[in-house]
Amino acid sequence: MSLGGEKKNVVVIGGGVAGSLIAKTLQNEANVSLIDKKEYFEITWAGLRSMVEPEFAKRSVITHSEYLPHAKIISLAAVDITDTDILTKQGSRIWYDYLVVATGHTQNTASTKTEKITWLKETILKDSLDSRGRIMVDSNLRIKGHSNIFAIGDITDVPELKQGYLAQEHTKVAAKNITSLIKGVEDHHKLAVYKPATKALALVSLGRKGVAQFPCLSIVGCVPGMIKSGDLFVGKTRKGLGLQPDV
Incomplete structure (x- = not known):
């Protein structure tokens, strides 16, 4: 909660490993909105086993509402980012004080998934993308050039392997920093620093x-x-x- 007593608005784009966890972590600290086209979080590395074990599949597919009782879930695609809000495909605008981009990255996946990142080239983040389409972040996981917008997970340009457990480590740092900013911390030297896995x-x-x-x-x-x-x-x-x- 902010110093004035009114909760800040935190918007998370992407409901994968990183996005789901940071939304869960911050839902009691702020008014959290999770924007994800899917209504569920799928533990993707369990996919093959889920295909042959229905009971296992029930555990590996989790509806967002199960773990986000205090957050707003918006099952729409985000199509634009401005300095103040997110525009969804259906035309609604979601206002934010802090934004977390956790959309994942195409890497070597099917070309149909390029929509995960191409839309970012038309937003205020277009100048924060590197040559591979990843978002450039500083040591606090804030997007370069934007003090209140963070990126976590595979979408970042952090020089390390893109693995699920590292995305979760990103979440810890970003969540801690957003909480600090909400509480009024202004000195960036007091923010948590992420150290890439070597x-x-x-x-x-x-x-x-x-x-x-x-x-x-x-x-x-x-x-x-x-x-x-x-x-x-x-x-x-x-x-x-x-x-x-x-x-």
């Missing part, structure tokens, strides 16, 4: 076995298989959103 952390499931790559070593065998193959971190992700991990 080494990869990865787990690959190979049935009952797996491969784990940590900063200092790699492991092959049953142990990484047990870690990853159990529930593909679906329970951990659900718990992070304040939900029962096994429901």
Whole structure:
């Protein structure tokens, strides 16, 4: 809540790993609006298993309303960003004090997903995009040239691998900084700083076995298989959103 007692408006564009978590984190600190064409958050890395295990699919697809009881959910596409508001495809305007862009990036995915980023080239953020279409951010994860607009997740130009757990780390820093700004912190030196991951952390499931790559070593065998193959971190992700991990 702001110093004056009136809650600020925080708008989050994108309901993936990063967007869903930051909306959940800030929903009690501000008037949060989540703009996402989908009405749900899908744990994408669990997709293949969900195709063959219907019960598992129920856990890996989470409607936004389940974890955002105090936020406004807008199931529309964003088509423009101005200094004060977001324009949706149906023509409605959503006003913001702070904005978080968490739309993800196309990378090597199908070309049909380019809409995730091409629309940004027609907004006030057009000069904040690098040659690959990623958003340039500073060490506080604020978009360069915009003191009240943040970007998190794969859409950023942070020099590191684009992985889900790192998007969650972005969320922690951005949420902390937005909360500080809402509370009146003006000295940017007091804001949290994000340090890019210099080494990869990865787990690959190979049935009952797996491969784990940590900063200092790699492991092959049953142990990484047990870690990853159990529930593909679906329970951990659900718990992070304040939900029962096994429901």
